[in-house]
Amino acid sequence: xxxxxxxxxxxRPLGHLWEPFRNRxxxxxxxxxxxxxLHVTRYCCRRTLLAHVExxxxxxxxxxxxx
Amino acid sequence: MASVKVLQYSxxxxxxxxxxxxxxxxxxxxxxxxxxxxxxxxxRVIVLDNTTVMxxxxxxxxxxxxxxxxxxEKLPKIEECExxxxxxxxCQVRYQLSVKASDQVVSVYAKDLIPDDPDFAPVYPDTLIxxxxxxxxxxIEAYAKLGRxxxxxxxxxxxxxxxxxxxxxxLNPRDERCASCLESCKGxxxxxxxxxxxxxxQCTFDNWKTCEEACSGxxxxxxxEDKYVFWVxxxxxxxxxxxxxxxxxxxxxxxxxxxxxIRSEARRQASRPSESSGVEGQGSGSxxxxxxxxxxxxx
Numbered sequence: 304x305x306x307x308x309x310x311x312x313x314x315r316p317l318g319h320l321w322e323p324f325r326n327r328x329x330x331x332x333x334x335x336x337x338x339x340x341l342h343v344t345r346y347c348c349r350r351t352l353l354a355h356v357e358x359x360x361x362x363x364x365x366x367x368x369x370x
Numbered sequence: 371m372a373s374v375k376v377l378q379y380s381x382x383x384x385x386x387x388x389x390x391x392x393x394x395x396x397x398x399x400x401x402x403x404x405x406x407x408x409x410x411x412x413x414r415v416i417v418l419d420n421t422t423v424m425x426x427x428x429x430x431x432x433x434x435x436x437x438x439x440x441x442x443e444k445l446p447k448i449e450e451c452e453x454x455x456x457x458x459x460x461c462q463v464r465y466q467l468s469v470k471a472s473d474q475v476v477s478v479y480a481k482d483l484i485p486d487d488p489d490f491a492p493v494y495p496d497t498l499i500x501x502x503x504x505x506x507x508x509x510i511e512a513y514a515k516l517g518r519x520x521x522x523x524x525x526x527x528x529x530x531x532x533x534x535x536x537x538x539x540x541l542n543p544r545d546e547r548c549a550s551c552l553e554s555c556k557g558x559x560x561x562x563x564x565x566x567x568x569x570x571x572q573c574t575f576d577n578w579k580t581c582e583e584a585c586s587g588x589x590x591x592x593x594x595e596d597k598y599v600f601w602v603x604x605x606x607x608x609x610x611x612x613x614x615x616x617x618x619x620x621x622x623x624x625x626x627x628x629x630x631x632i633r634s635e636a637r638r639q640a641s642r643p644s645e646s647s648g649v650e651g652q653g654s655g656s657x658x659x660x661x662x663x664x665x666x667x668x669x
Contacts, residue, residue: 308435319494
């Protein structure tokens with residue numbers, strides 16, 4: 304639903320890299336090159352970022368409590 | 371001959387060539403680094419108010435995974451905390467998080483987590499914790515505690531590993547099948563129609579093995595039994611120097627404790643009256659021999 308804070312497998316902190324990664328890929332950069340640039344070297348960390356689907360924005364409107 | 375050579379050194383990454391040690395010793399250092407270096411991680415969360423789309427327990431889990439700067443000089447030793455030799459409140463740090471999304475969607479980051487002591491702030495302030503839509507509130511009090519990664523991955527301070535130093539020999543430098551190696555390995559180059567090994571470390575051991583397969587017979591890859599490339603990737607909780615210092619302290623502490631246990635057992639065996647072994651029956655012969663061995667060791 305929301306980007307994991309650490310890599311599922313090795314525990315490397317990744318949560319702070321999601322926004323730069325997303326913005327750069329949306330701007331047209333090659334995802335592999337962006338990951339190299341962010342020093343995400345192992346394939347466990349790379350798939351955690353690469354395969355992530357950010358769904359929290361779709362869920363967000365349903366959390367409102369009417370008072 | 372034992373030696374260590376630094377190839378790469380920064381606060382995030384350390385790469386060494388280690389020579390002259392058995393794998394058991396190098397591996398024990400690797401394991402201590404991964405599972406036994408104490409750092410802070412959030413362990414207890416009091417949710418005062420949470421109307422976000424995220425459940426309290428998911429939120430608590432995300433908070434716990436956030437790496438926190440750990441100034442070990444300001445905290446008691448991990449053994450003292452675990453054995454409750456010090457006041458438990460000294461082994462913990464309090465954090466507060468209070469965000470209200472008043473008129474638009476708000477992203478909550480690790481920098482919104484305010485520690486009582488700024489020395490223990492989150493390592494990566496831009497870590498995304500949760501998103502909130504208009505009107506939602508989040509108010510949390512959290513306590514971080516010293517711990518080890520053997521209990522939970524949230525306390526992991528670094529990752530370390532090692533591989534054998536590749537021993538590469540080029541038997542036939544004019545074999546054209548080696549051309550495929552140039553792509554996967556930077557440690558091999560082509561000069562005047564001949565292939566040359568420039569640096570065996572520019573290529574991982576596995577890649578060298580692939581090369582060996584590609585030009586079989588011309589390139590031979592082997593390894594030294596007691597020479598390794600050892601690397602440490604620091605997750606940032608503390609500086610590389612402090613990380614290694616603490617790892618070696620814990621390592622030494624383990625050996626000392628082990629030695630103390632053996633000594634006290636030897637002393638116990640030695641002070642046992644020798645008649646008692648006769649009362650226990652026929653099987654006591656081997657026990658007695660073991661006891662004598664320990665007596666000698668103590669002497």
